[in-house]
Amino acid sequence: MARNKHPEETVNLILDTAFRLFLQNGYERTSIQDIVDNLGGLSKGAIYHHFKSKEDILAAVTDRMTRESNQMLLDIRDRADLTGQEKLKLIFKTALDRPVQDQLFMIAPEFSRNPQMLYAVLRETIDDAAPHYIQPIIEQGIADGSIKTDCPAELAELIMLAANIWMNPLMFNSTVEQSRRKFMLFRQMTRGFGLDILDDSLMDRLSDLAQLYQDHK
Amino acid sequence: MARNKHPEETVNLILDTAFRLFLQNGYERTSIQDIVDNLGGLSKGAIYHHFKSKEDILAAVTDRMTRESNQMLLDIRDRADLTGQEKLKLIFKTALDRPVQDQLFMIAPEFSRNPQMLYAVLRETIDDAAPHYIQPIIEQGIADGSIKTDCPAELAELIMLAANIWMNPLMFNSTVEQSRRKFMLFRQMTRGFGLDILDDSLMDRLSDLAQLYQDHK
Numbered sequence: 001m002a003r004n005k006h007p008e009e010t011v012n013l014i015l016d017t018a019f020r021l022f023l024q025n026g027y028e029r030t031s032i033q034d035i036v037d038n039l040g041g042l043s044k045g046a047i048y049h050h051f052k053s054k055e056d057i058l059a060a061v062t063d064r065m066t067r068e069s070n071q072m073l074l075d076i077r078d079r080a081d082l083t084g085q086e087k088l089k090l091i092f093k094t095a096l097d098r099p100v101q102d103q104l105f106m107i108a109p110e111f112s113r114n115p116q117m118l119y120a121v122l123r124e125t126i127d128d129a130a131p132h133y134i135q136p137i138i139e140q141g142i143a144d145g146s147i148k149t150d151c152p153a154e155l156a157e158l159i160m161l162a163a164n165i166w167m168n169p170l171m172f173n174s175t176v177e178q179s180r181r182k183f184m185l186f187r188q189m190t191r192g193f194g195l196d197i198l199d200d201s202l203m204d205r206l207s208d209l210a211q212l213y214q215d216h217k
Numbered sequence: 218m219a220r221n222k223h224p225e226e227t228v229n230l231i232l233d234t235a236f237r238l239f240l241q242n243g244y245e246r247t248s249i250q251d252i253v254d255n256l257g258g259l260s261k262g263a264i265y266h267h268f269k270s271k272e273d274i275l276a277a278v279t280d281r282m283t284r285e286s287n288q289m290l291l292d293i294r295d296r297a298d299l300t301g302q303e304k305l306k307l308i309f310k311t312a313l314d315r316p317v318q319d320q321l322f323m324i325a326p327e328f329s330r331n332p333q334m335l336y337a338v339l340r341e342t343i344d345d346a347a348p349h350y351i352q353p354i355i356e357q358g359i360a361d362g363s364i365k366t367d368c369p370a371e372l373a374e375l376i377m378l379a380a381n382i383w384m385n386p387l388m389f390n391s392t393v394e395q396s397r398r399k400f401m402l403f404r405q406m407t408r409g410f411g412l413d414i415l416d417d418s419l420m421d422r423l424s425d426l427a428q429l430y431q432d433h434k
Contacts, residue, residue: 151401153398184368
């Protein structure tokens with residue numbers, strides 16, 4: 001069978017098809033059967049050979065979507081011309097501005113009702129984003145004097161949990177108004193930590209994403 | 218069958234037995250079969266008639282443990298002799314000091330590895346603790362001038378997510394040292410919101426609970 005000779009082509013076909021259907025109809029309204037029906041003869045068994053569940057397909061789709069833009073975050077982390085605090089500011093702006101965010105909010109998976117998916121984001125935040133992107137930047141900030149804290153690892157976690165999960169309209173199904181208030185509190189929180197990294201344009205961008213989610217869910 | 222005549226007695230017997238075994242051997246090392254073996258002839262089917270899973274039993278055990286002490290929190294919320302800020306301070310102290318906390322940390326369930334259990338705590342925090350205990354107190358604080366914020370609902374959520382989940386050694390498997398650093402950051406965060414509600418004795422209590430968890434998990 002073709003899928004055994006070229007498994008990566010099969011995986012890509014499944015992901016391309018799923019991505020197109022998720023964007024068209026939304027994640028919640030797309031079934032595994034819908035994906036099978038659009039695979040041009042590939043069987044349901046072939047899908048389950050590569051993916052345990054629809055959630056598993058979504059995880060692979062979003063991984064592929066964000067892999068490229070994560071490279072931008074890495075590049076910012078490793079730049080030599082910015083202070084730690086400037087990098088944090090740029091990383092928040094860049095992360096929110098990525099066009100891939102619009103697609104994700106249009107796919108509109110209901111994380112807030114799905115323990116497995118919410119848990120995956122939580123673990124990704126704690127096990128990857130905080131220690132590999134944010135903590136090193138905070139440590140650079142301590143060294144260059146732009147950030148003051150005795151707890152870089154914990155500050156990275158707290159900021160990322162608040163930003164990635166609590167403030168993310170996708171995770172908590174927040175309305176536009178709730179998202180704006182969460183943003184204002186999050187900014188107050190980061191200022192309390194001596195960080196001035198969030199300007200008003202980010203609040204508008206967050207509102208737009210919240211609106212996009214409310215329109216598509 | 219007796220369990221049909223007196224279902225609440227059966228449920229209590231299951232919960233008493235599970236609680237005793239959880240405390241003795243830890244949650245992770247207790248199986249449903251262990252509970253059956255200690256029920257004096259009650260069948261596994263009788264357990265599954267009342268509970269879907271071991272996690273379900275744990276949820277019922279902890280509900281029963283915390284129901285009584287939650288009444289204390291309600292009483293604090295409704296007192297007429299304290300400002301909103303004083304109530305927040307008292308509620309954190311009371312919640313941490315409850316003897317039931319020691320039992321919970323000795324039972325030592327590994328929330329950090331269990332999506333369903335972590336999700337249940339997250340939902341309880343967002344759907345119950347924040348809106349029913351903390352938000353009304355913050356609103357009292359705004360009215361009496363002891364708390365300043367434009368976003369009482371969101372402030373309640375952010376504080377409770379940080380306290381109940383991120384700072385809780387049970388949820389994130391934190392060491393004593395990590396717990397102390399998280400406490401210091403959490404205090405800095407609440408001070409940034411104009412709240413002076415956490416004193417050093419709470420940090421020591423949190424360390425003791427973290428140690429209890431590390432000893433029993």
